[in-house]
Amino acid sequence: MDIEAMKPELVEGKVDWKGRTALKYKHGGMRAALLLLVTFGFENTATLALSVNLITYFTGVMHFKLADGANQLTNFMGTSYILTILVAVLADTYIGRFKAALISGCIEFLGLALLTVQAHYSNLRPPPCNPVDEMAHCEKVKGQDAAILFIGIYLLAFGSGGIKASLPTHGADQFDEKDPRETWQMSSFFNCLLLAICVGGAASLTLLVWVQDNKGWDWGFGLSSIAMFIGVIIFAAGLPLYRIQVTRGTSAIIEIIQVYVAAIRKRNLRLPRDPMELYEVDKLEEAASELEFLPHGNTFRFLDKAAILETRPEQDGTRPGERAPPSPWRLCRLTQVENAKIILGMVPIFCCTIIMTLCLAQLQTFSVQQGVTMDATVAGSFTIPPASLPILPVAFLIVIIPVYDRILVPLARKLTGHPTGITHLQRIGVGLVLSSISMAVAGLMEIKRKGVARSHNMLAAIPVAQPLPISIFWLSFQYFIFGIADMFTYVGLLEFFYSEAPKALKSISTCFLWSSMALGYFFSTVIVNIVNSATKGITRSGGWLAGNNINRNHLNLFYFLLSILSLLNFLVYLFFARRYKYRAQAPAILG
Known part of the structure; x- marks a missing residue:
């Protein structure tokens, strides 16, 4: 047997589940990555509905005020994303990416199961009331019930953050960067990762949101738990197929x-x-x-x-x-x-993506509350849950991502000579511009919505009891534009950080994306409080975003403020992106 002929079949630095050197024909590749994509799809099915509809659970069931509920949601999302750094360090240094993803999936399942139990038993929740009625005195969750809520929420945050930190990089580990035959497959994997998110998100934004709003939150959390359990089983079943990156110990x-x-x-x-x-x-x-x-x-x-x-x-x-x-x-x-220089050079790009997540946080909180006040009926009888509005850009992405990956990228590759069609930084910049446009459109839509409320003398009406005579589909424009921005910026960031980082920093570099999103969510909490404090004395409602009646707020001005901030942020990004020097390709790794 020719030993030299067998060497190309070995994958350096990666082993199989028994600790033996991984073989290309047996381990990894798109076959193994497919299981990871399915797992990520189920995880997104379990959680995306919560990221857009949990504000309704906080205000309608746990009786937080609107701004407080929005802050609780953004704090939860921010914590989930910031924990990716901790899990990435553990994955790279001690336990490996496979074990990190498996443990995180189990923790996420436990958090969802605990929330299911609380939502099912009424003695673990505050007594029901109408939190939108300004004359009602609703008792906010407290004591032992609050402890159960936050333990479940933050177990979910830790598990979800761990999945995001370890699963994409474990998926990229299934490909050999030094093999030209697998390089383009890895780029395709990142596009398919967004497709998996969209397919899982479509199920979450339709089925799970409908169940949460019509069958109860216990059923909603229960279905999320089942989806997460299935995802963990599928992920674990692929163990014999995976290429597992060897941990460094430092x-x-x-x-x-x-x-x-x-x-x-x-x-x-x-x-x-x-x-x-x-x-x-x-x-x-x-x-x-x-x-x-x-x-x-x-x-x-x-x-x-x-x-x-x-x-x-x-x-x-x-x-x-x-x-x-x-x-x-x-x-x-x-x-x-x-290595330190590479990470330092990425920092300005990282900082310029924080504002985009700040905008996303508003679509998951205040835009959902806009939808609650609007006519959500279709064909005279069927009612669309407001939290299901993001299904419109998600459905578009499900169609456009395969077209982008299989048609537009190869065409652009021929024109530009770049392996991914356009550079990662160009792709990120397109998304940042679209996010600014999305916020401007959101402000215009809010002006139209409030104009309808004013013309029908409904500014002081209770939104839930009396929806405005304007279709909820008017909000689809802001979601649609931001959905396209997602395709460009977030996938571009994942590819940028992974491809630019040296071998030792792969997991940590991709956590730049999740960390920027974490800071965006935390910054959302800060800016909501700052805006309310700054405008408290110039508005009769006590601030642009104060109170639970969104018809009397000034959400349109807040959206325009975010649009201006996003545009200024893009100009700063343009300055740093034009000066960024892509890393020199390292020589072959010895050993």
């Missing part, structure tokens, strides 16, 4: 911190003229390891000081002129420094 985040500490400690040293004098381990001596070696870059040169070799005489028993034993907090590898 935290990439710690290594980045070491670079900054070492650079600060040696800030007074002068950089050598020749970058070859900077510290790097011997590549031949490390050939048996899986270290990645990156070339020196000319950006952020102040970090290069972390790799300056020092000579300190007569220290710790060393002879005069002898180099002291390297400490990782004082001397870092050149590749380690370059």
